[in-house]
Amino acid sequence: MRAIKQIKKLQAQWETEDPFLFCAFHNDAYPRGNPHLGPEASLSGRNLGQDFVQKDGWAMYHGRSVPGFPAHPHVGFETVTIAENGFVDHSDSLGASGRFGQGDVQWMTAGKGVQHSEMFPMIYKDRENPLLLFQIWLNLPAKNKQVDPYFGMFWHENIPVIQVQDVENKTTTIKIVAGTYENTSALSPNPDSWAADANNEVNIWIITLEAGASFTFPTTSPDLNRSLYFFEGDQLESEGFEIPPMHRIIADASEKLILKNGDQPAKLLLLQGRPINEHVVQQGPFVANSREEINAAFSRFRESEFGGWPWPTHEHTHDPKAERFAIFPNGKTENPTSI
Numbered sequence: 657m658r659a660i661k662q663i664k665k666l667q668a669q670w671e672t673e674d675p676f677l678f679c680a681f682h683n684d685a686y687p688r689g690n691p692h693l694g695p696e697a698s699l700s701g702r703n704l705g706q707d708f709v710q711k712d713g714w715a716m717y718h719g720r721s722v723p724g725f726p727a728h729p730h731v732g733f734e735t736v737t738i739a740e741n742g743f744v745d746h747s748d749s750l751g752a753s754g755r756f757g758q759g760d761v762q763w764m765t766a767g768k769g770v771q772h773s774e775m776f777p778m779i780y781k782d783r784e785n786p787l788l789l790f791q792i793w794l795n796l797p798a799k800n801k802q803v804d805p806y807f808g809m810f811w812h813e814n815i816p817v818i819q820v821q822d823v824e825n826k827t828t829t830i831k832i833v834a835g836t837y838e839n840t841s842a843l844s845p846n847p848d849s850w851a852a853d854a855n856n857e858v859n860i861w862i863i864t865l866e867a868g869a870s871f872t873f874p875t876t877s878p879d880l881n882r883s884l885y886f887f888e889g890d891q892l893e894s895e896g897f898e899i900p901p902m903h904r905i906i907a908d909a910s911e912k913l914i915l916k917n918g919d920q921p922a923k924l925l926l927l928q929g930r931p932i933n934e935h936v937v938q939q940g941p942f943v944a945n946s947r948e949e950i951n952a953a954f955s956r957f958r959e960s961e962f963g964g965w966p967w968p969t970h971e972h973t974h975d976p977k978a979e980r981f982a983i984f985p986n987g988k989t990e991n992p993t994s995i
Contacts, residue, residue, distance in 0.1 A: 659911035674931035685713035689778025724775035730766035732943035742787030748772035754982035759812030826869035835859030878910035889922030
């Protein structure tokens with residue numbers, strides 16, 4: 657039996673399967689920064705507030721002076737934000753805030769409702785500020801859609817990274833954001849997450865293959881959804897297919913899948929998990945199990961704004977000199993050196 661079910665070209669927003677809702681991929685060649693953490697470049701010709709066209713290799717998205725996503729609400733799911741390169745300035749309606757990047761991961765459970773902003777500060781004024789970021793939307797089961805919001809932080813220094821050698825001593829490196837590879841497990845996900853139950857076999861990995869390396873994916877339960885997103889490299893070969901970058905491989909998790917890399921290093925994102933198998937109603941960043949629940953969530957937001965917005969602007973950024981840090985809703989402060 658073949659492991660590969662389908663190979664699809666990736667669009668602007670990456671399609672996913674249950675228990676995931678979708679994955680945003682940002683790969684921006686930002687220029688040097690100005691004193692206000694915005695790009696040291698002209699913004700003329702851009703549709704500020706709705707700039708997604710990648711002019712000059714980068715976008716402002718919904719930001720007007722700093723790229724990113726100003727304050728907006730989420731309900732009923734989780735965001736797993738992997739900042740492989742560049743930085744994110746986070747602020748939210750719970751009073752939590754942080755600056756993370758260069759491999760860090762933020763895991764936020766929206767639950768019954770939270771507002772947050774995610775701005776991409778141009779930290780470096782003497783060199784370019786490239787950004788490589790994934791934001792994965794992981795659904796919550798109905799029983800957890802009304803939990804209190806939760807803000808989790810994984811510093812890259814603590815995220816498990818393992819190396820696997822093939823028969824030719826070529827190396828594959830796996831960064832385990834969620835799940836397990838052989839005897840190595842990820843840091844604990846947020847307590848109400850679908851990923852918190854190991855039986856759901858939620859795996860989120862960043863996989864790097866050395867040029868010419870081969871990697872065999874472990875087989876597991878046939879009812880899991882498994883997708884691989886080939887986002888950087890030259891070519892992969894598997895089961896007679898030649899797969900170019902920016903393609904998604906939809907695979908049968910119960911069948912052995914062997915990927916053979918080409919002449920350049922390759923990078924992939926793995927999303928795998930047992931489906932929740934519940935009806936999903938989604939309207940923008942609001943996710944529920946019925947239209948009535950969506951309407952109720954909008955009513956709550958109109959009434960409470962999920963705690964309001966305690967920051968001076970909706971595009972809030974932090975001190976340009978600040979190192980990576982997190983301040984949690986209870987006031988606890990954390991940074992990589994304090995772990």
